[in-house]
Every structure is written in structure tokens, then in C-alpha cells.
Amino acid sequence: MKTLTNRDFAELYQKYGPMVLRRCRAILKDEEKALDAMQDVFLRILDSKCKIKDACASLFYVTATRICLNKIRSDKLRAGPDFEIISETIADDFSEIERDKIEAGIILENIFAGRDSKDALIATIHFVDGLTLEETAGQVGMSVSGVRKRIAELKKYSMNYLNRGRI
Secondary structure, three states: OOOOOHHHHHHHHHHHHHHHHHHHHHHHOOHHHHHHHHHHHHHHHHHOHHHOOOOOHHHHHHHHHHHHHHHHHHHHHHHOOOHHHHHHHHHHHOOHHHHHHHHHHHHHHHHHHOOOHHHHHHHHHHHHOOOOHHHHHHHHOOOHHHHHHHHHHHHHHHHHHHHOOOO
16 A cells, blocks of 8 residues: 655545545535535545555545535534524525525435435435546446445435425
């Protein structure tokens, strides 16, 4: 196994830092949180230096996605959603399209709150980023049939969730 030196790490940071930051910004929608998440991505990579043979873009991409989703989840657990403030903000400050996106985000957060964190990662990579089942499977380290099954289960769970009127 190749051990990651400080020089190697600096090169990786320079090469993949901009991509990781873009990914964190896209998910978190907050510059400060995105910068913190980017640092967390590289710290996680550095902490696991003995396990890394060859660093690649997909490693950084998936790690960034997981860290950002975990940050969203932990922020939600700490604060809890204040739906009155959210709905007032949505009504006052955003266009109809933006309101729809925010409302969809709230619905998705509620749906994913009761699911395995890997479901959120798969859904984000497949539906938001538009990767194929094969590409998604490669990113999350699962088989295509496993990803397909997870997506089918998630769709069924989501429909049941929405039909129960839990939102």
C-alpha cells in the first residue's frame, strides 16, 4: 500500500479541492459550511492514508457527498425544522420555482430521516447528479442490482410516506 506523504496530500488538495468545494456548495448551499465540509473531506482522506492505494476523483466526490449529507442530518437533529419560519421565508423571498425546490427539499429530508444514509447518497448521485445506475453503483461501491433494488425500495417507501400525509 502506498502511504500518503505531505507532498502527495498537497497535490491532491490542489487537484481535487475545487471539485470538492463545488460539490459541497451544491449540496449545502452555504459557503461557510461548504468550506468546513471540504476540510472534513480532506481530513477524512488524510486519516485513512494507510488504506488509500490511489486517490481518484470518485473517492473525493463520494466522500464529499457523504460528509455533506451527514452535516445536513446532524444540523437537522440539533436544530429541528421550524416549519413556520421556513414557510414564511419561502412565501416572502423566493419565486414559485424556488419555493417548489425548497418544499421538495423539506419533503426529502423528512423521507430520508427514516432511512439508511446510503439511500440518500444513492438518490443524490442518481437523481440529482444524473448518473446512470452503473455509474451510481461504481460511486457507492455496490452492484447495479443492489442500487436498482435500493431505488425501487426508496420509491415505494416515498409513495407510502406521501400517501400517509406525514408531511
